[in-house]
Each structure stands twice: as C-alpha cells, then as structure tokens.
Amino acid sequence: MxxxxxxxxGFCYGVKRAIKIARENANGKCCTLGPIIHNPQMVEKLRAEGVDSAEDLDAIHEGTVIIRSHGVGPKVYEEIKAKGLNIVDATCPHVKRAQMAARELVQSGYDVVIVGEKNHPEVKSILEWAERNTAIVETEAEAESLPQIPRLGIVSQTTVSGTHFEKIVLKLLSKSNDIKILRTICTxxxxxxxxxxxxxxxxxxxxxxxxxxxxxxxxxxxxxxxxxxxxxxxxxxxxxxxxxxxxxxxxxxxxxxxxxxxxxxxxxxxxxxxxxxxxxxxxxxxxx
Ligand code: SF4
Known part of the structure; x- marks a missing residue:
C-alpha cells in the first residue's frame, strides 16, 4: 500500500505553544484547568512529566494553574488569584485576540454576536470577556431570528470555517446599519x-x-x-x-x-x- x-x-501553533509552556512549568505542583488538549495520550504523558490536569478549580489547592489554549473568562483569573495560586497563561494569542475584540466592541457601544459553538470553552471565554450585550450564533436560522440591533459587532470562534462565518455574516447584514465585523478566525x-x-x-x-x-x-x-x-x-x-x-x-x-x-x-x-x-x-x- x-x-x-x-x-x-497535527499540532497547530497554539497547541504547540501551550504544551511548551506546560513543560517549562512542570514541577509536580502545576495543573492545567481542563485537559491542556483534547488528547488523552498527551494528557497522560504530561501528567507523568509533572503537569497534572483538573476539571475544576476547586480541585487545585497549591502551586500553579496553567490556562490552556482555549482561554478562560476574567472571573477565573480572579478566582485563581483569590486562592493564592500562581497563573501561567497559555491562552492562544489568536483566542486572546477574539476575547479582546469582543470586549472592545462592547465597550464601544456595540452589541456583539459571536459566531461559534455555544458549548465550546473558547466561545464561553469570549462571551465572558465581553461581559454583556453578547449573543452566540451557531446557525443561519439563529442569525435570521435576531431582532434589529442599532450597533452590531461580529466576531468569530477562531476555529469556525471561513465559509460558515461568511454565511452567517450575510444573514446578519440586514440586522443593522452600523456593523463592525472582526474576522477572528485562525487559519x-x-x-x-x-x-x-x-x-x-x-x-x-x-x-x-x-x-x-x-x-x-x-x-x-x-x-x-x-x-x-x-x-x-x-x-x-x-x-x-x-x-x-x-x-x-x-x-x-x-x-x-x-x-x-x-x-x-x-x-x-x-x-x-x-x-x-x-x-x-x-x-x-x-x-x-
Ligand atoms: S486559535 Fe488556531 S492556533 Fe490557536 S489553538 Fe486554536 S486552532 Fe490552534
């Protein structure tokens, strides 16, 4: 054959970077919040090297918390600090860009639509950075059902396909006369x-x-x-x-x-x- x-x-830039950061901090007292990547073999390998993984902050009592490439909302940073733990931030810079884009749009008076999957941790983190006036849209039908919005900002989950994003944007064009589109897609x-x-x-x-x-x-x-x-x-x-x-x-x-x-x-x-x-x-x- x-x-x-x-x-x-295989590995994208953000995942390679997150694993490198985790390995640099491997000391038996560091833990990723959620699996660093969705690959059980890699998570086990890192555990053997001294990087643990916990689903919940309640399960981490000492040392360093590593934020994975999907990122988290601002409250999680505050909760980690309040517990007296160190933070190592391995959020992918592309995700960071989407989080900040949503936040800045809301601060400039736009209601924000995030094009992405409602249950994806990255999308949840973008939503939390925006803090208010934000909706997640997964499908064209959902985009169509939105009301008129005076000032509309659009960002995307980094991993949506360009074609899907464009289809949703087309549906949203009729929803406002003041639209700002930030195509926060990673290639x-x-x-x-x-x-x-x-x-x-x-x-x-x-x-x-x-x-x-x-x-x-x-x-x-x-x-x-x-x-x-x-x-x-x-x-x-x-x-x-x-x-x-x-x-x-x-x-x-x-x-x-x-x-x-x-x-x-x-x-x-x-x-x-x-x-x-x-x-x-x-x-x-x-x-x-
Ligand atoms: S945004 Fe792109 S580079 Fe970053 S972790 Fe996601 S897929 Fe990888």
Whole structure:
C-alpha cells in the first residue's frame, strides 16, 4: 500500500505553544484547568512529566494553574488569584485576540454576536470577556431570528470555517446599519480541513488520528467520510487489517491517506504511519 500524509495535519501553533509552556512549568505542583488538549495520550504523558490536569478549580489547592489554549473568562483569573495560586497563561494569542475584540466592541457601544459553538470553552471565554450585550450564533436560522440591533459587532470562534462565518455574516447584514465585523478566525483549522478533503479525494481509505473527544479531529473525520472510507482512531493499535482487505482492491495498490487533528501529537501520527508501512511488509513476508 502507498501511504500519504495530508499537507497540513497535527499540532497547530497554539497547541504547540501551550504544551511548551506546560513543560517549562512542570514541577509536580502545576495543573492545567481542563485537559491542556483534547488528547488523552498527551494528557497522560504530561501528567507523568509533572503537569497534572483538573476539571475544576476547586480541585487545585497549591502551586500553579496553567490556562490552556482555549482561554478562560476574567472571573477565573480572579478566582485563581483569590486562592493564592500562581497563573501561567497559555491562552492562544489568536483566542486572546477574539476575547479582546469582543470586549472592545462592547465597550464601544456595540452589541456583539459571536459566531461559534455555544458549548465550546473558547466561545464561553469570549462571551465572558465581553461581559454583556453578547449573543452566540451557531446557525443561519439563529442569525435570521435576531431582532434589529442599532450597533452590531461580529466576531468569530477562531476555529469556525471561513465559509460558515461568511454565511452567517450575510444573514446578519440586514440586522443593522452600523456593523463592525472582526474576522477572528485562525487559519489552522481551515488548512487542515482543506488538506484532508484534498487527500481523501485521491485515496481509497483515510485514517484520521486524534482524540475521540477532539471536536476538530471528529470534524476532519466527518469531512473525509464524504469522500472515501474513513476510520477515526486514537492510536495505531486500533488499526485493523480488515479495513484494507474490505476496500475491494489488492492491498499492494491500495492508497491510504493519513491526517490528524490540531491536538494530535507527532509521535502518535508517526506510530500510525509506521504501522501502516509495517502492515505492508508483514503482508509481503507472509506470502514468501
Ligand atoms: S486552532 Fe488556531 S486559535 Fe486554536 S489553538 Fe490552534 S492556533 Fe490557536
């Protein structure tokens, strides 16, 4: 089989930066607020290196709290300080930009619409920085149902697709005569999605690597499914030889694509690539 990697895959800038910051502070008395990334293998690896993870501030009693790349609202910073804990801020600068954009719009008298997923921690953090007069819009129907707004500011979750953002903005254009649009989208997600789709068009089977709790990996998998048979795995151990024999082709001429979400560590992707290549070698040996 031939194995191809997508042009863009794996860790984005913000995730690399957050992990580097966490490692620089690893001392057995530091803890991330929520998993640093949505990848259980990486969270466990960091735990072994001295960076713990807690879902709630109530569970952290000493040392340093690391704010992950999704960011948090201003109240959380105050709560950490009130508990006498140190803060290390690994909020991705792109997320910070979206948080500050929403805040400044509200302070300048605009009502703000955040285009994004209501339950995403990053969107919640942007909402909290804005503090008031802010709504989250996920769909075109929700955008249409908004009332007229005298002064309307629009920002986006960093990981929404450019196309989705533009569709929502089109619906919002009729809602106000004074609109300020800040396209706070980061290109990492778009790049990975486009590259995955391009590759999925050219191969027989796609393997998407990343945490099952990672929204961006799941999205990559859903997009690839539209183009070819796709499997979402967390580690190489999940690869099944049946996937390739079921593909209806001689495995020798099979083309397999590999991509990974922005929270998937390099070592897991390399492991998957190696397992696919080894699978071919084992097949050749069993025939000889
Ligand atoms: S996807 Fe973009 S905004 Fe989100 S952490 Fe990565 S670089 Fe930052």
């Amino acid at each position: 031939e194995v191809f990697l997508a042009n863009y895959f 990492a997600t778009d790049q990975r999605q486009k590259a995955a789709m391009e590759l999925a068009e050219k191969v027989d089977v796609m393997i998407v690597v990343g945490g099952r709790n990672s929204a961006n990996t799941t999205k990559l998998s859903k997009l690839c499914e539209k183009k070819c048979k796709t499997y979402h795995i967390e580690t190489a151990q999940e690869i099944s030889p049946n996937w390739f024999s079921d593909a209806g082709k001689d495995t020798k001429s099979l083309r397999v694509g590999v991509t990974a979400g922005a929270s998937t560590p390099d070592w897991i992707i390399k492991d998957v690539e190696k397992s696919l290549k080894d699978f071919d070698a084992q097949k050749a040996l069993s025939k000889s």
